[in-house]
Amino acid sequence: xxxxLFVPCFIDSFFPEVGVAxxxxxxxxxxxxxxxxxxxxxxxxxxxxxxxxxARAAEALFVRNFADxxxxxxxxGSCVHHVRDHLTAVEQDSTTxxxxxxxxxxxxxxxxxxxxxxxxxxxxxxxxxxxxxxxxLRRLGHAKPSELNVPDWSKPLDxxxxxxxxxxxxxxxxxxxxxxxxxxxxxxxxxxxRMGYDKVRDHSGAGAEYIVSADMSxxxxxxxxxxxxxxxxxxxxxxxxxxGDQGEMA
Amino acid sequence: MSAVxxxxxxxxxxxxxxxxxxxxxxxxHIAFHDKRLWTLRTLxxxxxxxxxxxxxxxxxxxxxxxxxxxxxxxxxxxxERNATANGVTVHWAKDAAExxxxxxxxxxxxxVDTLVKSKSMLTEExxxxxxxxxRGITVVETDLGERIQQLDDEPPTHIVVPAVHKLATDVAExxxxxxxxxxxxxxxxxxxxxxxxxxxPYFLKAGAGMTGANFAIAETGTVVTCTNEGNADLSGNVPPxxxxxxxxxxxIPKMEHLGVFIRMLSRSALGSPITQYTSHFRGPRDGGESHxxxxxNGRSERLAMDDFWYSxxxxxxxxxxNTCPVYRRSGGxxxxxxxxxxxxxxxxxxxxxKKYSALPxxxxxxxxxxxxxxxxxNIHEQIYKWRQIVVEQGEVSFVKKEAMxxxxxxxxxxxxxxxxxAGTNKALAGLPRSFLYNPFNAWxxxxxxxxxxxxxxxxxxxxxxxxxxxxxx
Numbered sequence: 001x002x003x004x005l006f007v008p009c010f011i012d013s014f015f016p017e018v019g020v021a022x023x024x025x026x027x028x029x030x031x032x033x034x035x036x037x038x039x040x041x042x043x044x045x046x047x048x049x050x051x052x053x054x055a056r057a058a059e060a061l062f063v064r065n066f067a068d069x070x071x072x073x074x075x076x077g078s079c080v081h082h083v084r085d086h087l088t089a090v091e092q093d094s095t096t097x098x099x100x101x102x103x104x105x106x107x108x109x110x111x112x113x114x115x116x117x118x119x120x121x122x123x124x125x126x127x128x129x130x131x132x133x134x135x136x137l138r139r140l141g142h143a144k145p146s147e148l149n150v151p152d153w154s155k156p157l158d159x160x161x162x163x164x165x166x167x168x169x170x171x172x173x174x175x176x177x178x179x180x181x182x183x184x185x186x187x188x189x190x191x192x193x194r195m196g197y198d199k200v201r202d203h204s205g206a207g208a209e210y211i212v213s214a215d216m217s218x219x220x221x222x223x224x225x226x227x228x229x230x231x232x233x234x235x236x237x238x239x240x241x242x243x244g245d246q247g248e249m250a
Numbered sequence: 251m252s253a254v255x256x257x258x259x260x261x262x263x264x265x266x267x268x269x270x271x272x273x274x275x276x277x278x279h280i281a282f283h284d285k286r287l288w289t290l291r292t293l294x295x296x297x298x299x300x301x302x303x304x305x306x307x308x309x310x311x312x313x314x315x316x317x318x319x320x321x322x323x324x325x326x327x328x329x330e331r332n333a334t335a336n337g338v339t340v341h342w343a344k345d346a347a348e349x350x351x352x353x354x355x356x357x358x359x360x361x362v363d364t365l366v367k368s369k370s371m372l373t374e375e376x377x378x379x380x381x382x383x384x385r386g387i388t389v390v391e392t393d394l395g396e397r398i399q400q401l402d403d404e405p406p407t408h409i410v411v412p413a414v415h416k417l418a419t420d421v422a423e424x425x426x427x428x429x430x431x432x433x434x435x436x437x438x439x440x441x442x443x444x445x446x447x448x449x450x451p452y453f454l455k456a457g458a459g460m461t462g463a464n465f466a467i468a469e470t471g472t473v474v475t476c477t478n479e480g481n482a483d484l485s486g487n488v489p490p491x492x493x494x495x496x497x498x499x500x501x502i503p504k505m506e507h508l509g510v511f512i513r514m515l516s517r518s519a520l521g522s523p524i525t526q527y528t529s530h531f532r533g534p535r536d537g538g539e540s541h542x543x544x545x546x547n548g549r550s551e552r553l554a555m556d557d558f559w560y561s562x563x564x565x566x567x568x569x570x571x572n573t574c575p576v577y578r579r580s581g582g583x584x585x586x587x588x589x590x591x592x593x594x595x596x597x598x599x600x601x602x603x604k605k606y607s608a609l610p611x612x613x614x615x616x617x618x619x620x621x622x623x624x625x626x627x628n629i630h631e632q633i634y635k636w637r638q639i640v641v642e643q644g645e646v647s648f649v650k651k652e653a654m655x656x657x658x659x660x661x662x663x664x665x666x667x668x669x670x671x672a673g674t675n676k677a678l679a680g681l682p683r684s685f686l687y688n689p690f691n692a693w694x695x696x697x698x699x700x701x702x703x704x705x706x707x708x709x710x711x712x713x714x715x716x717x718x719x720x721x722x723x
Binding site for chain 2: 007009011012013014015016017019020023035037038039040041043045046048049050051052054055056057058060061086134138139145146147148149150173175176177179180181182184185186187188189190191192193194195196197198220221223224225227228
């Protein structure tokens, strides 16, 4: 299966190890992974800020880069949410529509398309709190949002259960937003930081050593909060755990 | 839309960030506010999960509202016909000014000098109280929370629990200053009793009573109000004259539809199965008078807005506020309008885009509001759309606009983007802490910055994979 890898701008810049883990994991699972070299960003920062027209050129570039693949896979739920639901600044021709429909977040790609449940090479002997980002939870349907009266499901948990030694711990408010929110984290700094503090305190109170997520942007924010509060939490992307990263041993 | 968007009331833009910063700095208040409202959200979950058909009810409620709004004129006329047949005098008010004028005229011609009022957000929206008070009429709020806010000269900060941002000790201070209770006694029962004793005489002497309307039923011409304190019953039944202030979007077609909403309203709002009182006002009592005022005040303009008319489905349960992590931490006053929280962020800009241009940005777009909404308003999607309009209309800072223009250009050009990421990482790595954590770096005020890696993913790929691929070829 030929898969194009989309490494969002902030992962490219700050968390290259997440891109590497995603690439290696997809290859382990038998995918032929192509990394279109001219990629930059999906346009979310501009669209989210209300400056959708400024996103047009970046979105057009995204469509050009990923037009020729069956699947586009990215280790970032919020970027995939943008592509799927808000990539509307460019003309909605058949190419754009195809790219939008074939873009998947890594967890849903593993869970729904490859339908893999076991990761025999993976072992993570730590107490882990799962952070479902709001975009993956409520827009991509990763898990049952706590607000809805519907049967329970969780794609990331289905995958993490296939990892040896992992112990999952539950915070009191499992799916409350952590306050990252894209440019919100800068423009609404006081509320954003308070939400982040509350989030990491909640995870810490539940006994988590690590917080895992399919969204590195939320983790970047939470990590910044935890470090400022001197909470001994560690942060890791789900791609890294599934690819066999064992974390720091005590 | 332009008529509404162009409306300027000459008030300063709401600075959500500044007010929320002040609220957050006060630890006891923010901690209580967040916890209290989260408790309501948790209770709401318990109630919603106890009803197997909850999600079907949401679909049904949303459908009834959409149907009614697409046939609004017909149902309003039906309501007027039936209410008139019940002996009620029906008035139509196109805006707040007309609403206030009508109320004043009804009261003044009957020499009423005291009006008792059960909570109505619409009269807040119309700024009715100061209008009447300037004309010599005493207006007494009879809902406990609303009365606390009235006595403290503050607007309600939540549409269901108007004084939720106050601690009991704050209420003790307000009541000590205004109705003479013991400043050092903050026992809620004592305070509630103090307010009760203070308010009772007003019910008895008021020449008129007024309520809002939770629902107005076209088929019967009746108005339905839901309260936990029974104050709507007292306001509506004790004085000889009754006035109901009704937003035109409150209409539902038939009595049989009411049950759908009654099952959802209090469960969504407070996590209780039902309110203590669900009161139906049908017509005047013997020798009395009933007046309904049907108020537009921007609603029909909103109904014409393609992306935003769904906000008229709102039944004012406040569930979106209780669940909103931003509202819980910034408080209702930070929204600067009658409606706070997520629903305020989409309704207030329809009244005045300039004044409320910050509100669509006071959201992380997490979507919890949309999920709890009993009538399925796509709140966070509307917030996203409002952002585009705020920017289009130029209600955004020069710096932000230019920054986004620049970002858009860099992110559209792979070459410039590579230079920029490499440069940023190098700069971050090389700069001293005191330079990075400066007052202009909003990220660094309360958070550590991510450590820049030695190479970007792109550089790693070029070195490890592309080179390898080339070797293999």
